[in-house]
Amino acid sequence: MLQGWFIVLASFAYLGVLFAIAWYSDRRADAGHSIIANPTIYALSLAVYCTTWTYYGSVGRAAATGIGFLPIYLGPTLMMTLWWFAMLKMIRIAKANRLTSIADFVAARYGKSHLLGGLVTIIAVVGVVPYIALQLKAVSNSFSILLHYPAIVMPARANAVPLLQDSTLYVALILAAFTILFGTRHLDATERHEGMVAAIAFESVVKLLAFIAVGLFVTFDLYGGFTDIFARASNEPKLDALLRFDGDYSSWASLTFLSMAAIMLLPRQFQIAVVENVNENHLRRAVWQFPLYLLLINLFVLPITLGGLLHFDNGEVDADTFVLTLPMAFHQQGLALLAFIGGLSAATGMVIVETIALSTMICNDLIMPIMLRWQWLGLSQRVDLSWQLLNIRRWAIVIILLLGYLYFRVAGEAYALVGIGLISFSAVAQFAPVIIGALYWKGGTRPGALAGLSAGFLVWGYTLLLPSFAKSGWLPSDFVESGLFGATLLKPQQLFGLTGLDEIAHCLFWSMLANIGAYLGVSLLRQPNVREAGQATLFVDALRVAQAPGARFWRGSAHVRDLLPLIGRFLGPEKARDAFNQYAQRRGVESLDKLEADADLVLYAEGLLAGAIGSASARVMVASVVQEEALGLDEVMNILDEASQMRAYSRQLERQSRELSAATHNLRTANERLKELDRLKDDFMSTITHELRTPLTSIRAFSEMLRDDPRTDLEERKRFLGIIVAEAERLTRLINQVLDLAKIESGKAEWHTAEVDLREVILQSVDAASQLFKERGIALDMDLPDSVPPVLADRDRLIQVMINLLSNAVKFCVPKAGVVTVRIRPATDTLQVDIADNGPGIRREDQTIIFEKFRQGGQSSDVLTGKPQGTGLGLPISRQIIEHYRGRLWVESAPEDGRAGATFSFTLPVGFLGRLKDEEEHA
């Protein structure tokens, strides 16, 4: 049996668990192990969106309109796709400027305006109070229903109960006390509440599980699953209508739009999504996990609705209570209690976050500015105001909840839960134009924002809020029925005769028209002034500018000795000192005394203060202790221009540095190449001197023998002289070739290019070398076509190459048995000449060496000098010549495979003189 005391005890036990979670989380956070630094916790805490409105009200709305409850959840799902842009930007802006509420956000964007912050606060409070009333109503209703267990008795009308016996009042007071304990234990410059977020995430899990538990019970225990419920519902004509959409698309679209705005702009959503955000990357997970949560919590709405309508077919039980009354009707005590706790968690979560967010706004954007203005003297005398600030917030929380209670007494009975919630959503949607403008449009001004918000708010009040009072009988209802002063055109819910829309869509259309119209119209009346333009840049370019240029908008002089006490008065002296010390450390300054009060420090101090008392008040306070120079609009514009120029310069700089590094790389490789060439030159020099010394030595040796030994006989003398002459010739040849090679390599060689007939060149070369062939007894075999196309080359040089290759071939052939073959092989564009011998061949490892200077291969050595014959320059020179004419010279030989001989081949491109000239002109 569920006794009253047991339910109360269970409720307090649940609140106790919440508090324990919050306490534990705060402790962990202080120890540096934040448990809310987790994307899933972030996504769950966002589900504070689902209040008792969702928990109880979705079923109520489904009972009335079928799928009409869904746009409230489809809208946020759509909005989440755009979160990655919009919310990321809002978080960046809020963090950079230490904005702690939606009022602060709007106020800061439009020139740190007190008036605007105050207006947003008032709209938020007035708009959200009905929403809080809804939570109170839900909790107190569910409590009183559960109290009558097992009988199902609908609660009495609230205004029928005397004030002090009304349990809703006590619910309100208990929630106020609980929220104060949660949210205002200490003052934090960032307004973050780790413990609260952990508790909210826990509550989201509880309400989801409770709702799904009830859903499973109804679907699978009471009925035979989804198909069974739907089948039974189809048999009832009244229920069957719910399964179809009755076709009011304007309502559908306007609810979608409202909920899209609400997920961004409700004070509690801003608090959780922006202020309590630990890490931007958590957004990513939330983008799909939060919609998934919404989907899950809506999965059983329809089965519960249909089950309830089928069971309570006499219509005495309010559909808003089905979640609770269905388990009760089937005597499921435990489940009923769980359902009640789930509803309680939905209500407490919403109330805690919403009132904390609202109290911050009331304190920072409503009370502080008034205190600053009227009690400036009293305020300046107090040393530590941080307790004062906390007390303001505590009172604000109590007052908000009492206002909620008041609305509940006055108007709460006239509407179902969802109806009340939609009134709030429509109020909050009024922020949409100025916020979207704040994020993406630089032209919005303070008067424009003021005008837009006021116009939208007034229209909302007239078309939605006042009629809700009238419906409850608190206001005379004739102005709703016949229009203000009897003018039918001014009927609040058929303004200017507009009909065919439901009240929400109607209000939304007129209020948005007024709001957007006034915002754009008034903003466009004048240029943004200095402060508006500066703030606009900080907001609109938030994702582009890596470092806030804010410091450059400030010019003046300040002293640490003025700033520190000022911050201390609001944050507490110790916290202020800590914060300044941290700043000093970051700047690499040893102590506070040496800290220079430059623009950065002033901005830092203002940021600290903004977290505690709001950006507009912080601006006023800081301005009171520092001397500032006003910047002209031109100057601000210049700074902004500079900023964009700086970006351009930095891009240019990046490009140049890339080019520079490329150039450096090129230079380095060039340098390597130079070093290599230098080394090669040294090698060349040492080799060449060595090569020159060998014939010289032998010339000298034989000359000395001739001089010193007169008795040498004539025959001997002749032989000596012969050697001297041969060596001198070799020396001459060597020197000629070295000179030749040097000329070719340095590009100074003279080339007499002309059309040359290769066949003729070969014949002439063979002629010149014929003596050599004869001496050694080597056979020559020629395989030449009758005619070949001409090549472009220097005829004498080609003969030089041919003779070199022929004499090489002769040199390496075995005397008497050697055969040398010369061939021309025409290809499409080239002519290939092969000179093959049947000598010992060239080993693979020698095949590249022989083309290097002074390197010789082979075993054929000169009898006298013990060295291979030749200078070791013939092949390198030949290769240079061939390559000069874009040809190729190589050798093929494979003595390893047992094949004798080596084949030297070169190719030359076929060419005519005309073509060469063309190419030169093009080059």
Place this chain on the structure above:
Amino acid sequence: MNRSRLTGQRLVAAFLLGCILFNYPLLFLFNRGTHLFGIPLLYAYIFLAWAGLIALMAWIIERRSD
């Protein structure tokens, strides 16, 4: 940078897709008295499309980290 721009475009596309899926006239196409596996067609459509959109969003946004 390019990667994140691509993600952004995909998300906007998902938004547009969602706007189409959950609005007149597509919604109207499924507004019939018929049932799909015993579930009214309209509900089956909305929840399936919803789940599909969420899956798409998860795919787009989580892909970004690899």
